[in-house]
Amino acid sequence: MKLEQAEQRAAQLRREIEEHNYRYHVLDKPIISDEQFDQLMRELQELERQFPSLQTPDSPTQRVGGAPLAAFATLVHKQPMYSLDNAFSEAELRDFDSRIRKASGGAIDYLCELKMDGLAVSLQYENGLFVRGATRGDGVRGEDITQNLRTIKQLPLRLPEAITVELRGEVYMTRRDFEMMNAARRAKGESEFVNPRNAAAGSLRQLDPQVTASRPLKLFLYALGEHNLPLQTQEEALAYLERLHLPVNPNRELCRGINAVWRYCLAWQERRAKLPYEIDGIVVKVNSFELQRTMGATSRSPRWAIAYKFPAEEKTTRVLDIQVNVGRTGAITPVAILEPVFLSGSTVQRASLHNEDILAEKDVLIGDTVVVRKAGEVIPEVVRVVREARTGTERQFVMPVRCPSCGAAVHRLPGEAARRCLNPSCPAQLVERLVHFASREAMDIEGLGPRVAELLYREGLVVDVADLYYLQASRLEPLERMAEKSAANLVAAVEKSKANPLHRLLYGLGIRFVGARASRLLAEHFRTLDKLMAADQEALTAIPEIGPKIAEAVTAFFHAPETAPLLEKLRAAGVNMAEPEAEGAGGILQGKTFVFSGTLANYTRDQAAALVQSLGAKVSSAVSGKTSYLVVGENPGSKLQRARELGVTVLSESDFRELVGEAEQHAAGDR
Ligand code: IVH
Numbered sequence: 001m002k003l004e005q006a007e008q009r010a011a012q013l014r015r016e017i018e019e020h021n022y023r024y025h026v027l028d029k030p031i032i033s034d035e036q037f038d039q040l041m042r043e044l045q046e047l048e049r050q051f052p053s054l055q056t057p058d059s060p061t062q063r064v065g066g067a068p069l070a071a072f073a074t075l076v077h078k079q080p081m082y083s084l085d086n087a088f089s090e091a092e093l094r095d096f097d098s099r100i101r102k103a104s105g106g107a108i109d110y111l112c113e114l115k116m117d118g119l120a121v122s123l124q125y126e127n128g129l130f131v132r133g134a135t136r137g138d139g140v141r142g143e144d145i146t147q148n149l150r151t152i153k154q155l156p157l158r159l160p161e162a163i164t165v166e167l168r169g170e171v172y173m174t175r176r177d178f179e180m181m182n183a184a185r186r187a188k189g190e191s192e193f194v195n196p197r198n199a200a201a202g203s204l205r206q207l208d209p210q211v212t213a214s215r216p217l218k219l220f221l222y223a224l225g226e227h228n229l230p231l232q233t234q235e236e237a238l239a240y241l242e243r244l245h246l247p248v249n250p251n252r253e254l255c256r257g258i259n260a261v262w263r264y265c266l267a268w269q270e271r272r273a274k275l276p277y278e279i280d281g282i283v284v285k286v287n288s289f290e291l292q293r294t295m296g297a298t299s300r301s302p303r304w305a306i307a308y309k310f311p312a313e314e315k316t317t318r319v320l321d322i323q324v325n326v327g328r329t330g331a332i333t334p335v336a337i338l339e340p341v342f343l344s345g346s347t348v349q350r351a352s353l354h355n356e357d358i359l360a361e362k363d364v365l366i367g368d369t370v371v372v373r374k375a376g377e378v379i380p381e382v383v384r385v386v387r388e389a390r391t392g393t394e395r396q397f398v399m400p401v402r403c404p405s406c407g408a409a410v411h412r413l414p415g416e417a418a419r420r421c422l423n424p425s426c427p428a429q430l431v432e433r434l435v436h437f438a439s440r441e442a443m444d445i446e447g448l449g450p451r452v453a454e455l456l457y458r459e460g461l462v463v464d465v466a467d468l469y470y471l472q473a474s475r476l477e478p479l480e481r482m483a484e485k486s487a488a489n490l491v492a493a494v495e496k497s498k499a500n501p502l503h504r505l506l507y508g509l510g511i512r513f514v515g516a517r518a519s520r521l522l523a524e525h526f527r528t529l530d531k532l533m534a535a536d537q538e539a540l541t542a543i544p545e546i547g548p549k550i551a552e553a554v555t556a557f558f559h560a561p562e563t564a565p566l567l568e569k570l571r572a573a574g575v576n577m578a579e580p581e582a583e584g585a586g587g588i589l590q591g592k593t594f595v596f597s598g599t600l601a602n603y604t605r606d607q608a609a610a611l612v613q614s615l616g617a618k619v620s621s622a623v624s625g626k627t628s629y630l631v632v633g634e635n636p637g638s639k640l641q642r643a644r645e646l647g648v649t650v651l652s653e654s655d656f657r658e659l660v661g662e663a664e665q666h667a668a669g670d671r
Pocket of ligand 1: 117
């Protein structure tokens with residue numbers, strides 16, 4: 001076969017394959033058998049093997065390509081990815097409607113959609129070709145997961161129209177696929193995912209696209225990011241996406257007025273369990289794009305949309321026992337051990353009862369039937385006891401007077417609800433401290449969960465967090481359930497954590513009252529551990545948001561006799577003790593000062609400001625001799641005049657976008 005012929009045949013095969021792919025994965029209405037489909041794929045693969053020049057990036061043979069990554073690159077979203085405000089009741093939903101009617105008057109058309117419980121993603125198409133995809137991240141920057149998104153068969157690698165658009169949607173997993181995947185993992189002795197959302201998230205954040213390709217991920221698109229398409233409403237936009245062969249959830253409805261919206265919400269609250277995937281609410285969007293633009297957005301979320309959250313699912317179960325847990329600060333917490341119950345997406349077997357006062361107030365007895373739910377859809381809690389179900393065989397639980405882990409006497413300090421074990425070398429506390437130190441927001445040491453922490457302690461390999469940095473793979477390998485590979489992985493993960501910025505270390509040390517946010521504030525203010533250690537109360541409380549309680553806890557920690565040797569051990573191991581300059585500092589716009597005037601079409605003021613700040617620039621409200629750029633939108637005020645007088649560079653919105661666009665690329669290149 002000649003190249004020319006092959007080219008034509010390959011193009012035809014590609015079209016056919018994409019069409020069948022669409023029918024199978026999006027419409028769920030295949031018209032050929034799997035064998036016939038495989039046959040087409042094989043023919044195309046064979047052609048591309050013979051004529052490698054035919055291997056285009058949009059070829060269906062190229063879905064899973066590329067080597068595993070070392071890490072995901074960071075990507076700045078062209079338009080920030082908002083989250084949504086929540087409404088937890090009919091009244092809150094009606095408040096939302098009143099706010100909109102105030103701005104517009106009359107009954108509003110809303111497009112109601114199911115709120116998919118998955119992961120938000122952004123997809124960039126250029127001239128019809130899928131070029132980039134990212135996670136939401138913090139809304140301004142996400143992770144580049146292009147390779148992984150390409151493996152999702154519902155995602156067209158090329159659109160039927162050569163348009164340039166950014167699309168937003170949700171990656172999810174059906175309940176059935178999730179269960180089958182977990183069953184397979186169970187059979188192989190691998191750890192299971194707790195719910196479809198976590199499974200989808202875990203699958204999408206794999207560095208090896210081969211792994212992602214093996215996971216049953218699905219996609220629904222629900223919004224357009226940057227575009228210049230002649231669309232007037234959300235309804236039209238979604239219909240248009242459907243015409244592009246993109247997967248769009250069909251269960252959407254145009255509702256005129258809030259009463260219709262509420263009926264839609266109630267109907268889906270009833271029906272949600274019958275859906276093949278999980279939803280956690282309803283997204284209500286003003287249908288008209290014009291009205292959306294009028295309403296605008298806050299820095300976090302649009303004013304023209306809201307998420308109605310379904311009430312947390314409640315179930316009854318039995319309290320099999322009440323035990324106590326010793327936390328990393330020595331707090332002794334009563335925990336209800338429950339008959340396992342499947343609740344809001346995962347099996348629940350324990351629920352904290354917080355402290356003896358709450359336990360007494362809720363009056364939970366061992367053997368009681370209780371109503372449970374997940375607070376904030378995450379943490380299981382006992383709502384109340386079903387008193388009518390008592391049989392008289394229930395037993396009262398008595399708080400222990402000795403620590404169940406080390407046997408030391410337990411104290412209830414004045415002003416505190418918790419009883420505490422005050423023994424600083426209590427094993428349970430040490431293990432909890434290790435787990436906290438290794439946790440995601442702290443030093444993020446993968447593979448060091450409660451089980452491994454317990455094991456390391458029990459084997460005498462680790463007593464304090466600094467010991468982690470002296471672990472040797474050869475000592476780990478012989479341990480139970482520690483294969484050669486996991487030992488090496490753990491040592492590597494520990495090693496990697498040495499380079500973490502100071503705020504992670506601070507948080508990981510578990511200083512009382514010093515959470516993730518305070519750690520960041522302290523680290524960013526003092527920059528090095530030495531300077532922080534030298535700070536007195538006054539210096540600490542001078543930092544906005546740091547009050548006397550935190551300041552006292554910080555100085556108490558650094559003055560405690562066991563702290564200095566611990567820090568020395570960490571330092572000697574080579575753990576970083578400094579905070580790098582703030583993100584964006586050293587950025588491409590470092591040293592520049594921006595002033596904004598007028599309305600920008602593509603950014604709110606807050607977003608534009610956040611964007612330039614993330615690139616190292618400052619934002620000021622008035623034009624002066626120090627201003628580098630005045631960015632003007634529609635209807636700029638007197639600032640424009642002033643800028644002209646002072647000879648300050650004036651940027652139109654498109655100049656501005658070009659400038660930050662360029663700057664973003666530089667920043668990406670640096671990584
Ligand atoms: S629209 C500007 N529509 O909910 C509005 N979001 O808290 C952007 N989500 O991060 C979101 N289903 O991950 C929209 N039909 C839907 C959605 C949806 C699920 C998620 C999305 C977003 C979060 C908002």
